[in-house]
Structure formats: structure tokens, C-alpha cells
Amino acid sequence: MSTTTWGWLVLAFPLAGTIIIGLGHKRLGRGPAGAIGTLAILLAFVCAVGSLISLQDHPEDQRQLVSSLWDYAVTGSIDARLSILIDPLSVFMMLVITGVSTLIHLYSISYMKSDRGNARYFAYLNFFVFSMLVLVTAANFMLLIVGWAFVGAASYLLISFWFRRETATRAGIKAFVINVVGDVGLVLGTFFILRHSGTLDFLGTFRAVDDGAFATHNGALVAGCLLLLVGAFAKSAQIPFHTWLPDAMEGPTPVSSLIHAATMVTAGVYLISRMHPLFEHAPAAANVGAIVGAVTLFVAGTIALVQTDIKRVIAYSTMSQIGYMIMGVSAGAYAAGMFHLLTHAFFKALLFMAAGSIIGAMAGSQSLDKMSGFKRSMPFTFGCFVVGGLALSGVPPFSGFFSKDEILAFVGDRGGWFVALYVVGYVGAFLTGIYTWRMIFRAFFGRPVPEAVELEHGHIAHAEQPTNPANGEVEDTDVGFPGPEHVVAEREIPMKVAMGILALGATFLGVLQIPMVTHVITTFLEPTFEDSKYLHVEPSDGLVWFGMILGTVVALTGIAIAHYIWVRKPGTSAAIQARFKGLHTFLFHKWYFDELIDLLVVRPWSAVGSFARTWFERVIVDGVFVGGATGIVKAGSSAVRALQTGFLRYYAALLLLGGAAVVLYFLIASS
Numbered sequence: 001m002s003t004t005t006w007g008w009l010v011l012a013f014p015l016a017g018t019i020i021i022g023l024g025h026k027r028l029g030r031g032p033a034g035a036i037g038t039l040a041i042l043l044a045f046v047c048a049v050g051s052l053i054s055l056q057d058h059p060e061d062q063r064q065l066v067s068s069l070w071d072y073a074v075t076g077s078i079d080a081r082l083s084i085l086i087d088p089l090s091v092f093m094m095l096v097i098t099g100v101s102t103l104i105h106l107y108s109i110s111y112m113k114s115d116r117g118n119a120r121y122f123a124y125l126n127f128f129v130f131s132m133l134v135l136v137t138a139a140n141f142m143l144l145i146v147g148w149a150f151v152g153a154a155s156y157l158l159i160s161f162w163f164r165r166e167t168a169t170r171a172g173i174k175a176f177v178i179n180v181v182g183d184v185g186l187v188l189g190t191f192f193i194l195r196h197s198g199t200l201d202f203l204g205t206f207r208a209v210d211d212g213a214f215a216t217h218n219g220a221l222v223a224g225c226l227l228l229l230v231g232a233f234a235k236s237a238q239i240p241f242h243t244w245l246p247d248a249m250e251g252p253t254p255v256s257s258l259i260h261a262a263t264m265v266t267a268g269v270y271l272i273s274r275m276h277p278l279f280e281h282a283p284a285a286a287n288v289g290a291i292v293g294a295v296t297l298f299v300a301g302t303i304a305l306v307q308t309d310i311k312r313v314i315a316y317s318t319m320s321q322i323g324y325m326i327m328g329v330s331a332g333a334y335a336a337g338m339f340h341l342l343t344h345a346f347f348k349a350l351l352f353m354a355a356g357s358i359i360g361a362m363a364g365s366q367s368l369d370k371m372s373g374f375k376r377s378m379p380f381t382f383g384c385f386v387v388g389g390l391a392l393s394g395v396p397p398f399s400g401f402f403s404k405d406e407i408l409a410f411v412g413d414r415g416g417w418f419v420a421l422y423v424v425g426y427v428g429a430f431l432t433g434i435y436t437w438r439m440i441f442r443a444f445f446g447r448p449v450p451e452a453v454e455l456e457h458g459h460i461a462h463a464e465q466p467t468n469p470a471n472g473e474v475e476d477t478d479v480g481f482p483g484p485e486h487v488v489a490e491r492e493i494p495m496k497v498a499m500g501i502l503a504l505g506a507t508f509l510g511v512l513q514i515p516m517v518t519h520v521i522t523t524f525l526e527p528t529f530e531d532s533k534y535l536h537v538e539p540s541d542g543l544v545w546f547g548m549i550l551g552t553v554v555a556l557t558g559i560a561i562a563h564y565i566w567v568r569k570p571g572t573s574a575a576i577q578a579r580f581k582g583l584h585t586f587l588f589h590k591w592y593f594d595e596l597i598d599l600l601v602v603r604p605w606s607a608v609g610s611f612a613r614t615w616f617e618r619v620i621v622d623g624v625f626v627g628g629a630t631g632i633v634k635a636g637s638s639a640v641r642a643l644q645t646g647f648l649r650y651y652a653a654l655l656l657l658g659g660a661a662v663v664l665y666f667l668i669a670s671s
Helices: 001-025 030-056 088-111 118-137 141-159 166-197 201-212 219-236 244-250 253-261 264-274 276-281 282-303 309-332 332-359 378-391 400-413 418-444 448-456 493-513 521-525 541-568 572-579 581-588 589-641 648-670
Strands: 065-074 079-086
Touching: 001 030, 001 065, 001 079, 001 088, 001 118, 030 079, 030 088, 030 118, 030 378, 030 581, 079 088, 079 141, 079 201, 079 448, 088 118, 088 253, 088 264, 088 332, 088 493, 088 521, 118 141, 118 253, 118 264, 141 166, 141 219, 141 244, 141 400, 166 219, 166 244, 166 572, 201 276, 219 244, 219 276, 219 282, 244 253, 253 264, 253 309, 253 332, 264 276, 264 309, 264 332, 264 521, 282 309, 282 418, 282 589, 309 400, 309 418, 332 378, 332 400, 332 448, 332 493, 332 521, 378 400, 378 541, 400 418, 400 493, 400 541, 418 541, 448 589, 493 521, 541 572, 572 581, 581 589, 581 648
Parallel strands: none
Antiparallel strands: 065 079
8 A cells, every 4th residue: 555545544534433423423322423433543543654654665765755636726826736745744743643632532432421412522523633634744735724724613613512601612712713813824824935936735835945936035935934923823822822722621621632732732833844944944934933932931831830720721831832842843943843742742631631530520620729639539640640740841751851852952052042042941841840740739739628538438529410491401412511420530441541551652752862862753754854954953962961951950940849839838829929919910810911912902803893883884884885775776766657657648758858869969969
């Protein structure tokens, strides 16, 4: 079987799963829907492995394979084809997406087993994975835009999954609108690039850039790349397009895991990596990406310090970690950025799953203020949280230590003003250690809450069963509410298997890219980035060792501070909050980004819409255009009706007058 055939099959299985579950949801029970959805993604992962093996049979200079199903629109200036590009980068992304998504689907079988929308959930989840796979396998801008839009639509469906919750629907709409802004940026950026390159094909565009297509119009290339960054920032929740991500926690926890670990937010990192030939010819745009990534990782870290919703803390950590990746790939550290994408997928999915387990024990409550003492009652979840926390904090030998420090070493080696980004990166790492272990210490240490005590005695708290507001009866259909039961990983084998595999990956994946020892990721991705001037740039050994030592010290210091504040001296946090009340309020309100956007964007456009609806449409459109035209027609019809008297002599007189007017006109014209 050819390499590209494996690639098409990777797309086919999630699409088939979506269609089968979507069309047969009324006949399928909750169990079959989950099994079909999980099997579809597992088969896609098997095919991704097949494409990996097949790709290795090609010489390194021939590992960029394009396959087209049909020509959508091919003219003199447009070459839009339904085609995929199979190369090391796309195969890498396929493996990460399908591998982690399979585990999330497996986890979801237990987590969502009692939900009335179970079949709908797995149909959406399969569609989400399919959309992301379209995005990363696209061989041209047209299919990239299609996948980009599909991912936005799928995220809306899943974030708003429990659509009877107003907060969920509002969060879904917010995510959709902000991502549409990014979609517009991507489309406009594509237009700038197409105008000068003359092709939509990725490889053709890169050749055109190398041949000097933008030599005399470099400003157009910079503008095009900046617009591509708008799309990347919106999908990857980077400032100022980040406000949708924390609100997206309204969806089911496995959805949060999928969005943060394997799909949506990684799209921006992939886009910059895929478009690296463009960004290297437009360094000003690449520098903007690096700066925004650094700013985002710092801002998100500060906000996470004070959040009390356990899922929002993890969400802001995702923003921060994606900031590292965006900074890395924008600075030219492509292999390091993709390596961190891989390790992050494992430990972030693990953290969300562990959070879902403890949320289940809390009957749906996500507040850290209500959690305490789950260490003894949930030993498996606690162990997974510790592994994920160590990897996220960058403690050796866990995977996050190697991937994060490799990005920072490369950025520091660039020198100049990149040193400032290097410093910000380690400040962010310090904050990561604090907020990650604040979350762990608050949830698992201290005096057990009643839910933890009940769990120790074999009981699980249950959420209230939703009822029909009209008759008060218990609902038994898909009405957009969470199911009456919540489950914890301690009791469910599928959840424990998924979390166990992720914990192993979070622990040992670092061996793939140990500085000065192994370079598996760099070697594998080399054919994709062989045209990059940064391909063979390696930080000095001294900087690498310094970074590894500094990273370890920073992470352990952050953990020690968190331990002192929330374990050794329990009242310290309240004292700090009281002393720095203004700063705490500022950070708790997320730097007031939502309020600022509301003031500068939402309210002005709402006022414009209100003006257009209440005055312009009513007075101008209805009054002048519609009403005026109607008045003219009415007046004309009244005049015509007046002439329709039914008397023959009136008609003969009008005929004579008309004939006389025609004769008079020609007499005047001839003279």
C-alpha cells in the first residue's frame, strides 16, 4: 500500500465514524456509539503508523508526497485541488492527533456513559478529529482553510455540547466568533500569498518564494504572514485572541482534553512550522510571533496563579505552554517546538483526565475551594496528577523538562533581543511550578472534604438528575444536560488504562530528544525543514547545561514555594491575597482582557448594530427605499386607475393626444 493511501485512510476512518454514529444514533445504544467512535480513531492511528513505516522506505529527499483525488477548480491562476501532503511533519501530527485522541475516546466511554447525548457526543468527537486531520494533511491553502473552518465548527459543537446550560452556549459562541476572526485572517493571508506566488499549493508556494516571487514586494509577504499569524493566534489562544479558551471549559472534560492536547490549540504551532519558508523570508512577522508567544506564556502563568476552577488553571497552563511552542517555532526551533507539542499532548491530556476524575468525585464541582484531602481516597488519580504536574513543571527526568528547555536553549542561543524572551521563558517556568502544585496541594492534601470521605468508604457523590421543567419528571432523552452519574477513574478500567498510558508517555517520552545524546525528533523532521537556515543551528553545550540546571532549579523552587504556602503554612495564601488585594483582583479578572474587548469591540459594534436596526433600517431602508418605492408605485397605480374610466370617448381623446405628441416630437426633431 502506498504512503499516500495510508494518509487517505487516516482521514477516512474518523469520517466514517462520524457518519455511522450520526446517522444511526437512534438505533445505537450508548455502548456501541462509544465503541464505534473509539475504534474509528484507533484504526486511523494504525494507518498513521502505516504511513510512518511506508514513508521511511523513501529516500530522505523524496519524503514529500502529494496525492490528489480530484481537481476542484483549476484555471490559469487557481489550482485548487483536493490533495494531501504526506511528509514527516504531517505524519508526526497524524500520530500525535490519532494516538492521543484514541486514549481520550477510550476515557470518554466511561466518563460519558450515562449522558443522554452519548451518541451525539461521539459523532462530534470523531468529526473534531477528522477536521484536525484534514488541517494537518492538506497540501494546499484551500484544503487548509476547509480544515481550519471545520475545526472551529467542531469546537463550537463540543463546547456547547450541554446546550441547556447558558454558560456553555455562550462559551461556544465566543469560541466560534473569535476563531472566525482568525479564519478571516487566514483567508486574507492566503490571498496576499496567492497574488504573488500564483499557486495555492504549499510546495509550489515555497518554490516561488525561493525563486524571488516576493523580492520586490517583501511588504506583501510580511503582511501575508502577519495575517496567517492572526489565524494561528486565534486557534492557539494567544494574546489577544485567547479569551475563548478558559470559557471552553464549559464542555465535557474529555473535550477539554482533546482541544488542549491533540487538536485545536496545536493548529497555530503546526501552521507556523508548515509555513516556515515564508516566515524565514519575512523575519519581521516571525519576530512578532516569537514576542506574542513569550507575552502569552507570561500572562497566562500569572492568571493561573489565582484561578479557583481546576479546569481553568489547566486551561491557562495550556495557553502558557502553547506560548512556548509559538515562541520556539517562530524563532526557528522547529524540532524543539514540535517535540514540546508531543510531550505536552501527553501530560496535558493526563492532567485533564485526572481533573475529570476528581470532578466526578465532586459530583461535577470544579472549584478548588471545595476540594481537599483526595490523596488517600484517590491514589491512582493522585499519582497521575503528580506525574503530569512534574512533566508540566519541567522537572527531570520527565518529558516536559527536555522539550521546554530545548526551546529555551535555542531561543537563548539566538542572542540579541531574544535573550529577553529567554528570560521570560524561565520566569514562566517558575510560575508554572507554583500554579501547578498549588492545584495539586489544594486538591489532594489537607483535611478530606465529605466527598473524599465518602469515596474512602466506597460511595460516589451524584449530581442531581435533570428534570423536565414543564412536568417535573426525570428526563430520559438527549436534552443537552450532563447525565445523572459522574464517574471517577478509580472505578473505571478504560479510564485507568488511558491515564496509565499517558502517564508513561509523560514520564519517558523525553528520551526521544535528550540534549547531546538522542535526536530522534530532529532527525525524523529533517526532510521537512531541510530548506531552513536554522536546521543545523545547535546551542552551545555550555548554554544547554546552564539551561538544564537553571530549569531544574526554577521548577523545584516553584514547587517548594507552593508547598510552603499551601501545605506547611496554610494561612499564607490568604495573607498574601489580603496584602496584595489589588494585584489579586487584577489577575483574578484575567488582566481585564474580557472587559477591554467588551469595551473596544463588543459594545461599539453592538451600538452600530442597534443603530442599524432601530434607525437606519426603519427610517432609511423601510422609510426611503422600501417606503419611497412603495409610495411611487401607489401614486402611479392611482393615476393609472383614474384613467381607466370605461368611457370610449376618453380613450379616443387620449389616443389622439398621444398621436399628436408623437408627430410634434418628430417635427421638432427634424427642424
